[in-house]
Amino acid sequence: MTIQNRKIGFIGAGKMGSALIHGIIKAGIVKPENLGASDIYEPFLNELNSQLGINVSTDNAVIAQASDILVLAVKPQTLDSVLENLKPYINADKLIISIAAGVPLATYENALPEGTRVVRVMPNIAATVSEAASGISPGKNATSEDLKTALEIFSAVGTAVQVPESLMDAVTGLSGSGPAFIFPVIEAMADGAVLEGMDRKSALTLAAQTVLGAAKMALETGLHPGELKDMVTSPAGTTIQGVRVLEEAGIRAAFMNAVIKASERSKELGKK
Numbered sequence: 001m002t003i004q005n006r007k008i009g010f011i012g013a014g015k016m017g018s019a020l021i022h023g024i025i026k027a028g029i030v031k032p033e034n035l036g037a038s039d040i041y042e043p044f045l046n047e048l049n050s051q052l053g054i055n056v057s058t059d060n061a062v063i064a065q066a067s068d069i070l071v072l073a074v075k076p077q078t079l080d081s082v083l084e085n086l087k088p089y090i091n092a093d094k095l096i097i098s099i100a101a102g103v104p105l106a107t108y109e110n111a112l113p114e115g116t117r118v119v120r121v122m123p124n125i126a127a128t129v130s131e132a133a134s135g136i137s138p139g140k141n142a143t144s145e146d147l148k149t150a151l152e153i154f155s156a157v158g159t160a161v162q163v164p165e166s167l168m169d170a171v172t173g174l175s176g177s178g179p180a181f182i183f184p185v186i187e188a189m190a191d192g193a194v195l196e197g198m199d200r201k202s203a204l205t206l207a208a209q210t211v212l213g214a215a216k217m218a219l220e221t222g223l224h225p226g227e228l229k230d231m232v233t234s235p236a237g238t239t240i241q242g243v244r245v246l247e248e249a250g251i252r253a254a255f256m257n258a259v260i261k262a263s264e265r266s267k268e269l270g271k272k
């Protein structure tokens with residue numbers, strides 16, 4: 001069955017759940033009437049229903065029963081009770097996709113009925129603007145069709161790659177958490193220009209576009225980031241002065257440690 005005709009339900013319509021819903025609608029891969037969401041916080045649901053026309057309920061069971069594909073988008077800390085409540089409504093006909101940080105595939109496979117097909121995904125918040133970076137790992141009962149389905153959904157909202165489950169915590173630390181490491185860079189670079197006298201709006205536009213342009217060059221040229229940096233740093237010019245300041249501040253170690261710490265926290269969240 002094509003994805004167009006399948007019903008996708010979200011359990012949890014918070015920041016990431018609603019980012020994915022917006023991205024999926026924007027991509028046009030599923031019609032709003034085939035999308036559903038449940039959450040304990042009704043205002044989120046009302047907003048999604050009035051803005052996008054998707055089906056909503058405060059009862060997870062209603063959405064679970066109506067869906068062929070169920071995306072679990074609640075916090076890892078809430079997952080045990082959600083799985084317990086959903087168990088009666090899950091069978092091998094449904095595909096379960098979980099985006100919870102850290103939680104291993106085996107947790108779902110053990111908590112849900114025998115044979116449940118599970119795919120673990122770590123997307124990121126840029127799904128809202130169709131630029132998510134997602135890692136995908138299929139569980140032991142997931143079919144190749146299930147993997148294809150997950151890749152189709154998450155490729156529609158950005159870039160999606162299959163990774164071994166052992167790397168999902170690294171994906172979480174890198175691209176799952178990553179946007180939060182880059183937003184302060186944009187803000188701080190804009191602050192620098194504001195200090196030099198630029199208005200805030202122009203400074204933020206130029207800072208964000210600079211990050212976008214640099215990312216696009218890295219992706220499209222395939223050149224090593226060091227080589228790209230060398231293209232910008234004229235001898236005795238402006239850029240190398242800024243590069244020295246960043247190196248003195250230990251920027252590389254800081255970013256590496258941010259990814260490592262976030263990955264470690266992901267591992268912790270998956271432990272009982």
Ligand SMILES: NC(=O)C1=CN([C@@H]2O[C@H](COP(=O)(O)OP(=O)(O)OC[C@H]3O[C@@H](n4cnc5c(N)ncnc54)[C@H](OP(=O)(O)O)[C@@H]3O)[C@@H](O)[C@H]2O)C=CC1
Nearest residue numbers: 012014015016039040041073074075076099100101123125
């Ligand atoms: N935010 C991000 O950038 C990313 C998040 N993730 C993962 O996505 C998941 C959701 O994160 P995020 O969207 O940030 O968190 P949010 O807290 O924004 O969203 C979770 C939503 O689930 C609701 N909720 C709580 N308990 C239940 C329940 N029993 N049944 C239904 N809904 C419930 C929450 O309501 P209430 O707030 O009232 O408790 C909240 O609205 C997490 O597992 C996270 O690891 C993955 C990648 C990126």
Ligand SMILES: O=C(O)[C@@H]1CCC=N1
Nearest residue numbers: 100101172176177178
């Ligand atoms: O901070 C978190 O735990 C979630 C997972 C990845 C991004 N946000």
